[in-house]
Amino acid sequence: MLVIECILNQNARDLGAATYPSMNFEVIGLCMKYHVGMVQIPCPEIACLGFLRKREPGKSIRDALDTEFGRECCRKLARIVGDRVKMYIDNGNRVLAVLGGNPESPGCAVQYKMENSDNGISEKSGIFMQALFWELSQKHIYLPFIGIRDCRPEWLESDLHSLELIIRR
Numbered sequence: 001m002l003v004i005e006c007i008l009n010q011n012a013r014d015l016g017a018a019t020y021p022s023m024n025f026e027v028i029g030l031c032m033k034y035h036v037g038m039v040q041i042p043c044p045e046i047a048c049l050g051f052l053r054k055r056e057p058g059k060s061i062r063d064a065l066d067t068e069f070g071r072e073c074c075r076k077l078a079r080i081v082g083d084r085v086k087m088y089i090d091n092g093n094r095v096l097a098v099l100g101g102n103p104e105s106p107g108c109a110v111q112y113k114m115e116n117s118d119n120g121i122s123e124k125s126g127i128f129m130q131a132l133f134w135e136l137s138q139k140h141i142y143l144p145f146i147g148i149r150d151c152r153p154e155w156l157e158s159d160l161h162s163l164e165l166i167i168r169r
């Protein structure tokens, strides 16, 4: 399972954005229950903007990532992650899914083009997730992308349910 950094470590989130004191226990518990290994995707906001998400006054984090520099930085990170995914697959592993973040996450939101669509993710998705989806498709790797929406308990429950179905199939 490919997971964004803040699922394993909430300290990666911007100040005040953490839902848990340390990690998303539900997702990790589910992976433990089914003996699924996790590969951590480095936080794109930290990788591209630094830990403090440095940006010009008045600019949102999304504004700062949605620039030539930010998109190129996300593309580079997506290339590294994509190469790693391919390496796992080429060496006999099954990669189950990519777990992204909350719907408003500038880097990692996962928004589908259509509800329940496996037809790709939309431009409303995080800048990094768009780059990763593109990178994987260039490698002919098509994985389910699931936004783990821990900002609302009912959304999280639904996402955990989807995730469990993917693990069990």
Ligand code: SF4
Pocket (backbone or CB within 6 Å): 004, 005, 006, 007, 012, 013, 014, 042, 043, 044, 045, 046, 100, 101, 102, 105, 106, 107, 108, 109
């Ligand atoms: S950019 Fe992604 S990994 Fe980083 S804190 Fe936001 S959702 Fe988590």
